[in-house]
Amino acid sequence: MxxxxxxxxxxxxxxxxxxxxxxxxxxxxxxxxxxxxxxxxxxxxxxxxxxxxxxxxxxxxxxxxxxxxxxxxxxxxxxxxxxxxxxxxxxxxxxxxxxxxxxxxxxxxxxxxxxxxxxxxxxxxxxxxxxxxxxxxAREAFTAAMLEKLIWNSAFGLLCQRFDCSVGEVLERHDETLAALVHELLAVGRAALGVELAAAPLLQRLRAYSRAIPTYRGAVKDWRWRNGWFVAAAAEHAIATPTHLALLREAGVDMAPKT
The missing domain is CATH 3.40.50.720 (NAD(P)-binding Rossmann-like Domain)
Structure with a gap:
């Protein structure tokens, strides 16, 4: 050793x-x-x-x-x-x-x-x-990886809370919604961070990680660091995210700015 x-x-x-x-x-x-x-x-x-x-x-x-x-x-x-x-x-x-x-x-x-x-x-x-x-x-590659993990946390946390299910159940029951949500969050991340990630391979990796920990239940938390960051960045860059906003409302998330 x-x-x-x-x-x-x-x-x-x-x-x-x-x-x-x-x-x-x-x-x-x-x-x-x-x-x-x-x-x-x-x-x-x-x-x-x-x-x-x-x-x-x-x-x-x-x-x-x-x-x-x-x-x-x-x-x-x-x-x-x-x-x-x-x-x-x-x-x-x-x-x-x-x-x-x-x-x-x-x-x-x-x-x-x-x-x-x-x-x-x-x-x-x-x-x-x-x-x-x-x-x-290197730091640049880390930024791309950070966006990927940020999308996983924000997307699966929101879907787990909205549908009261595990990440494995998100894949089984709400995969189309997941794909739409990931595409929206990726568009915001690209604009705000200048990071290029291809959507299809990204989705494959996010699904693979979730299959590895299928019983894990996420939730919307650390608002200003996760989902709230996407809301603010989407507004700043004039990017429409109807799926994200609708799911936040349906999940009962308080979207007021937080310090």
Missing amino acids: PDLPRITILGAGRVGGALAAQSPIPADLVTREAGWEALDGPAGAPVVVAVDNAGLDAALARVPAARRPDLVFVQNGVLEPWLFEHGLQDSTRALLYFAVPRRGAAIEPGGTSVLTGPHAEALATWMRAMDLPVEVV
């Missing part, structure tokens, strides 16, 4: 707890209540930020300045505005293609996770030791 990096995990929720439990070497686990002294050590080792999007500001406020370059952000959604606001735009980023159905459950791999940034290789070594497939890419 290759030498593994010392890992600190900030956040003991579903993802952070599962990564700590399955880590091949002991990881320093920092919770809301305890463990912050682990961040007082020397810089240079990855710190996986596994809090939810709403908790990013509070978590960052407690991270010493010397350790901020070590932060690894694994959150879904469009983080770029927040990262630039805090001078963290060059941080290590990860798109995790696995599911943790509930707190305390084991990781369920569903695809190849994507990493970029200064600690990407170290994180890749650590994750491969847990038998989690991972790929290290």
Whole structure:
């Protein structure tokens, strides 16, 4: 086994707890209540930020300045505005293609996770030791992968909530609606991010990931980072998204701008 990096995990929720439990070497686990002294050590080792999007500001406020370059952000959604606001735009980023159905459950791999940034290789070594497939890419390729994961989260989360079903059941019962929704979100992502993704292969990959974790149930959450980002970007670029807006209304989603 290759030498593994010392890992600190900030956040003991579903993802952070599962990564700590399955880590091949002991990881320093920092919770809301305890463990912050682990961040007082020397810089240079990855710190996986596994809090939810709403908790990013509070978590960052407690991270010493010397350790901020070590932060690894694994959150879904469009983080770029927040990262630039805090001078963290060059941080290590990860798109995790696995599911943790509930707190305390084991990781369920569903695809190849994507990493970029200064600690990407170290994180890749650590994750491969847990038998989690991972790929290290350049920042530009990461942006394309981010849009793909963003579309998966936003589309399947909305359809799971609207039809009260799992991602596998979305494929079985609502595949035509899924295709229409993905085409709309892709058009918005292309215009807003300047990313080119072909629609047909994208749909195939999104379906394949969902088949790998068929019992997972998504929902509309992290509004301004996910579905809300698409609503705002569609308005900015004058792109019609009737399927997306109709499904949001039918799912009872509050579409008012949120800070």
